[in-house]
Amino acid sequence: MKVGLLTSWVSHSGGGVSEAVRRQAASLQATSEFQVKVFGLADEAMTSRRAEWDGIAVTASHTRGPRAWGYAPGLSGMLASADLDLLHVHGLWMYPSVASLSWARATSRPYLVAPHGMLDSWAIRHSSWKKHAALWAYEARHLRGATCLHALCEAEAKTIRAFGLRNAICIVPNGVDRPGSFEAGTPGWHGRLPAKAKVLLYLGRLHPKKGLIDLLHAWRGFDRRADAGEGDWHLAIAGWDQNDHERELRQLVETFSMAGSVHFLGPQFGADKDALFRTATALVLPSLSEGLPMVVLEAWSNGLPVLMTRCCNLPEGYQAGGALEIDTGCNGIKRGLEIMAGMTDEERRAVGRAARQLCSERFSQERTSDMMKAVYGWLLRLGPRPACVVTD
Numbered sequence: 001m002k003v004g005l006l007t008s009w010v011s012h013s014g015g016g017v018s019e020a021v022r023r024q025a026a027s028l029q030a031t032s033e034f035q036v037k038v039f040g041l042a043d044e045a046m047t048s049r050r051a052e053w054d055g056i057a058v059t060a061s062h063t064r065g066p067r068a069w070g071y072a073p074g075l076s077g078m079l080a081s082a083d084l085d086l087l088h089v090h091g092l093w094m095y096p097s098v099a100s101l102s103w104a105r106a107t108s109r110p111y112l113v114a115p116h117g118m119l120d121s122w123a124i125r126h127s128s129w130k131k132h133a134a135l136w137a138y139e140a141r142h143l144r145g146a147t148c149l150h151a152l153c154e155a156e157a158k159t160i161r162a163f164g165l166r167n168a169i170c171i172v173p174n175g176v177d178r179p180g181s182f183e184a185g186t187p188g189w190h191g192r193l194p195a196k197a198k199v200l201l202y203l204g205r206l207h208p209k210k211g212l213i214d215l216l217h218a219w220r221g222f223d224r225r226a227d228a229g230e231g232d233w234h235l236a237i238a239g240w241d242q243n244d245h246e247r248e249l250r251q252l253v254e255t256f257s258m259a260g261s262v263h264f265l266g267p268q269f270g271a272d273k274d275a276l277f278r279t280a281t282a283l284v285l286p287s288l289s290e291g292l293p294m295v296v297l298e299a300w301s302n303g304l305p306v307l308m309t310r311c312c313n314l315p316e317g318y319q320a321g322g323a324l325e326i327d328t329g330c331n332g333i334k335r336g337l338e339i340m341a342g343m344t345d346e347e348r349r350a351v352g353r354a355a356r357q358l359c360s361e362r363f364s365q366e367r368t369s370d371m372m373k374a375v376y377g378w379l380l381r382l383g384p385r386p387a388c389v390v391t392d
Contacts, residue, residue, distance in 0.1 A: 002035045003028065003376060004082055006100055007090040008070055010038065010053070010060050011045035012240055012267055015205050016294040017091050017116050020174045025056045027175070027369040034373075037082055040096070041070045045240075052270065063095075068130075070094040079103040086376055087111040088150070089142075092118040093134050097142045104145060110379045112170070113143055114150035117291025117313075119163050122209060126289075143167075147379055148389070152292035153313045157390065170375045170389045175368030176297040176359060179274065187275040189238075189265045196231035200337075201280035201304075203238045203268065203295050206245045211286030211309070211328060212237070216249065218333035220256045223341070233341060238265040238276060277302040282340055282348065286326060286333050287311050296323075300359035305351035307336045316362060322355030 007021045008014055014021075021038060029036040038053075042060035059082075061072035076099045079087070084107075089100045092115055104111050117123060124131055131139075143149070148168045151157035157169050193199055204210060215235075224233040237249070246264065253262045268276050283299040284307045292313050299306050306323040308314065309332075317323030326336030340348070377383035 001033055001376065001380065001382075002037070002083060002085045004037050004039055004079065004084040004087045005090065006039045006079070006087055006096050008041055008094045008096055009043055009045070010040035010058055011043055012269070013043055013045050014040070014091075016174075016291075019294045020116070021090050022052060022056065023175060023177065023365055024369065024372065027365050028373070029056065031373075037084070039075065039078055039082075041072055041075075041094075043067075068094075070096065072096075072099070075099040076102045080106060085109060085380060088376075089113045089146075091116055092139055092143075093131055097134075098138050101138060101142050101145065110147035111145075112148045112150050112375070112379070113146040114152070115143075115156070115160065115291070116152065117156060117289060119156075119159050120289045120291075120311075121159075122289035122311075126209065148375065150375075155313045156291060168389055168391045170372075170386070172371045172375065172388055173363055173368055174292050174294055174297060175363055175365035176294065176301050177365045178360070179277075179302050187272040189268065189272060189276065192263055192265060193234060193236060193279065194231060197234040198231050198281045198341075199234055199236050199279055200307075200340075201236050201238065201276060201283050201299075202285070203273070203276070203283065203299075204285070204293070205242050206237070206239050206249065207242045208245060209287060209289045211288050211333070212245075212249055213252065214328065214330045215284065215286045215333055216252050216256065216258070216262070217330040218337060219262065220258060221330075221334050222337045224261055233261070235262045236265055236276070236280070237262065238268045238273075240267040277304060280304055282307060284326075284333075284336075285309070285312055286328065288328055297359060297363050300355035300363070303349075303352040303356040305340070305348050305355060307333075307340060316358060317355065320354050320358040322351060322358045324351070 005021050005025055025036050025038050028034045038058045040060050042062045059078050061075040063070050063072045065071045072095055146167055148170055149160055151169050151171045152173050157171050219235055282305045290312045296306050307326050308323055309326055309328050318325050324336055326333050371388050374386035378385050
């Protein structure tokens, strides 16, 4: 079975979508029944990601014109020459959607589209005129023509239906592998965090939808001092800048005189990222809009408690006792910080253990890949419709 995974940027510029695609590709091709090829857009950041794609067939097409559009004239030809049985498209609004439409018309073969939270109301409002133009030009036809739409959770399936789409929907979450063995060596960020600090970690894109401005306002009013003999709380912000949002955040840190407790670590990958998860006391994700965030699953797999909003679409975390709910906005985040800081170390470790157990049971890469394999088999008429597919 020849399966193509099509996304926008295959580098870290693609955020959690790119990471989800990478994990899915690695898992699928581990079985002899699948030949997997990944297609996407090339950019300068690809170099730092090459090692992570090792062993996966990745074809990245160079772009022309505005980066936000991602026009890649060679992409359609690459898809056509791959002789795919099925195409799974991850993400919306960019040129890969046009290439997918072209491939479907030429081959009459099935394709899935995974919006990854990009039909959420907040996401639609952000740069709304561009997205409405894209809907009119190609994206509405692309979505309506999909043999199946891929929702990451029940909440996203409801969003898809509210958008007016009546296609079949498979509800399959992102998956994550168990953490590997710790790699020896000194991480690149070593020395930038105090040795005895309690570290609250944010990891991901530096983008307005992540709620980082509200987090910094909350951090300003949060008592970061610990009991005698214990390390104070420090906030580590790790990730790549988008649209100069980091400059805005740094200015706010300077205005609030918080440079001593807020640390910008830049993008983190591989062993450096693993070491950061092992160093952190907890993860925070105060997002205003998400699909199903990979970083939360990664934190859970590492046994970290997570502070997150309902917009992260992982209510299972609250139910299992592996996460603390925070409201969007400064006051709601501050209340969550105070609850977390008021817990004992053992109480936080218990939350982390519950998180790891939940991740193992519900979000393992093996489980989610098996679900997706069943969907692919159904779309190619090789098996029955799986339980994760809804048609109403």
